[in-house]
Amino acid sequence: MSMGFGAVYWREMIKFFRFKSVLISSLIQPVMWLAFFGFSMSKSFDKLIDLLPSVPDVPNVGYLSYMGAGIIAMDVLFSSLFGGITLMFDKNFSLLKETLASPISRAHIILGIGLSGVTKAFIHTFIIIIFGRMVGMEFFKGYTLTQTLIAAAGIFTLVAIFTLGFLFLSGSIAISLKHPEGMQSVLSLFSMPLLFISNALYPSEAFPTALRFISMLNPLSLLAGGIRYFALGTNFTAMGNHYVYTTTDIGVSFFGLTLFALVMLSAALWRFNKVDV
Amino acid sequence: MTANVIEVNNLEHSYGDVKAVDDISFTVQEGEIFSFLGPNGAGKSTVINILTTLRKIQKGNAKVNGYDVATESKAVRRSIGTVFQMPCLDYEMTAWENMEYHGKIYSMPKKQRRERIEELLKLTELENKRNSLAKDLSGGMKRRLELARGLMTKPAVLFLDEPTIGFDIQTRMRIWEYLREIKKEGTTIFMTTHYMEEADQLSDRISIIDHGKIIVTGSAAELKNKLGKDLIYLETSDNKIAAEILRTLEPVKGVNEDLNSLRVMLGGDVTRILPHLMESIRQKGIEITSVNIKKPSMDDVFVHYTGHGLREGDPQKPENSKDLGGLK
The missing domain is CATH 3.40.50.300 (P-loop containing nucleotide triphosphate hydrolases)
Structure with a gap:
């Protein structure tokens, strides 16, 4: 069996760890969101929420923990969405031609890039969870070790599927466009509504109906909701809303994200088979 | 084989x-x-x-x-x-x-x-x-x-x-x-x-x-051999007529009129042919101002077979296609 994807993966990871300044700043960014945005907002929100009557026997989750899940989702969204840009540089200034001229199949190229994206997303997720726990993000509160491991496995699986979906999307755009400027604007166009019409940073329960509907279909909401299910439990209150997650809800998250990733995979395969060098 | x-x-x-x-x-x-x-x-x-x-x-x-x-x-x-x-x-x-x-x-x-x-x-x-x-x-x-x-x-x-x-x-x-x-x-x-x-x-x-x-x-x-053994570049007072004269001569395989000079392809040994060739031109009252003997180069071969120089009608100068990465 050809190990072509392994070579692509090896190359991506070498470059990920090589440039320390890029590496460190990309890791610090989500931590800063958590530290600055998280702290300032949570103080204000928690002050308001304290005024609300609590639901008996249901634990209340602070804003920092609520948005922690959203920060993971947002960070993974941005790194995968912009992850495809490297492909464009590869096409214009680097090795893509050499790779495409080799005997490895295009599916292997996509697989290698996808796996490297997932690895990077795992590193980010891990760091956010560890740092978050240090500053008071209550992930896995009251879980046993086994429960924590299962929950973490669930989170990482969702993150992996989500990352692949957006990386395929971004790779398809990158391979189809000529100029990095075009890519930047297309991605900005995508990322703004994705972030704000979702439940990543605040609940979507009070959205106008249309936006609420969009938010339900938004992969970012599916991921943030899924992470909350695993990290915060199935029954809690946050931001004045009472959340009860059922198996159906988490099933919808998995199914929705998988469907999204598969559609993006076929888009990527289609664009990649068209690419001419 | x-x-x-x-x-x-x-x-x-x-x-x-x-x-x-x-x-x-x-x-x-x-x-x-x-x-x-x-x-x-x-x-x-x-x-x-x-x-x-x-x-x-x-x-x-x-x-x-x-x-x-x-x-x-x-x-x-x-x-x-x-x-x-x-x-x-x-x-x-x-x-x-x-x-x-x-x-x-x-x-x-x-x-x-x-x-x-x-x-x-x-x-x-x-x-x-x-x-x-x-x-x-x-x-x-x-x-x-x-x-x-x-x-x-x-x-x-x-x-x-x-x-x-x-x-x-x-x-x-x-x-x-x-x-x-x-x-x-x-x-x-x-x-x-x-x-x-x-x-x-x-x-x-x-x-x-x-x-x-x-x-x-x-x-x-x-x-190169197909172009003859040697090439002579001539400059004369009237290249057009000189070319016509040369074309009638036996050892001449071909004549190209360049901008200011004539390129003459020879079938034999230039040292023996040249005096006779110069004499024939002079006899018609045309003055020879410069003579240059050369072995055929790939340039000559290319011009001979394509009828034009390599740079001519060249839409893309090599400098334009130079690599971006090489520029510091």
Whole structure:
């Protein structure tokens, strides 16, 4: 069996760890969101929420923990969405031609890039969870070790599927466009509504109906909701809303994200088979 | 008889209405350096892209190392090495890593891969640059690294698309030396070039290609001999009449009127012919102001067969296609 994807993966990871300044700043960014945005907002929100009557026997989750899940989702969204840009540089200034001229199949190229994206997303997720726990993000509160491991496995699986979906999307755009400027604007166009019409940073329960509907279909909401299910439990209150997650809800998250990733995979395969060098 | 490593029959390729390659057939034999010489836009790169399976074949058929480029593209890819016209290195990886990556995507076993990298870094004298990032190498070193990489899998044929485009003459001559070394190793090389002296210096056989057609094929010596043994450049008081006179003379094989001078191709020994020739012109009252004797060069061959110079009607100057990465 050809190990072509392994070579692509090896190359991506070498470059990920090589440039320390890029590496460190990309890791610090989500931590800063958590530290600055998280702290300032949570103080204000928690002050308001304290005024609300609590639901008996249901634990209340602070804003920092609520948005922690959203920060993971947002960070993974941005790194995968912009992850495809490297492909464009590869096409214009680097090795893509050499790779495409080799005997490895295009599916292997996509697989290698996808796996490297997932690895990077795992590193980010891990760091956010560890740092978050240090500053008071209550992930896995009251879980046993086994429960924590299962929950973490669930989170990482969702993150992996989500990352692949957006990386395929971004790779398809990158391979189809000529100029990095075009890519930047297309991605900005995508990322703004994705972030704000979702439940990543605040609940979507009070959205106008249309936006609420969009938010339900938004992969970012599916991921943030899924992470909350695993990290915060199935029954809690946050931001004045009472959340009860059922198996159906988490099933919808998995199914929705998988469907999204598969559609993006076929888009990527289609664009990649068209690419001419 | 040596085997044909490349066999091309009636190859045609169009971009829309433009026929880039027009009914081309040729063979390349094992161990030789075979060159396509022609101006930019003559169809050279299209042929290379078809033979390396980067472009789908439209009409005709082609075999590389015995494999059909249309139906056995994977086998063709495993048989060849390619150095593209544009630099194609990962500048953020070291020289060694660029080669290692190549070995990996061609599924070379680790031991063989590592041994081959050492051999080739030695051959191209890049041993002490192994840990330098590709972006820190000079233009010539980058090219040598690409050559070394192309040879990793011991390919049956190495394709070079304009191997020295954009380089100064010292760098080019250095690259030629490596190419001769590579040939000594037994590698068959198919290359395209628009540099006359490059084709002349390196090739066992040359095909002159223009407007998508092969005009003539032969060794540099054969091609030059077809122009006669010697060339004379004459400047006279009336080139037009002088040309007419010369055309009537027996040992003259052909006359070209250039801007200010006449180029006369001779069938025999110039030292014996010249006095008679000058005498015939003078007799008609035409004064000869300058005489220059020259052995035919590839430039002369090219002009003879295509009817125009290589730079003429050349839409793209080589400077424009120079690599971006090489500019510091």
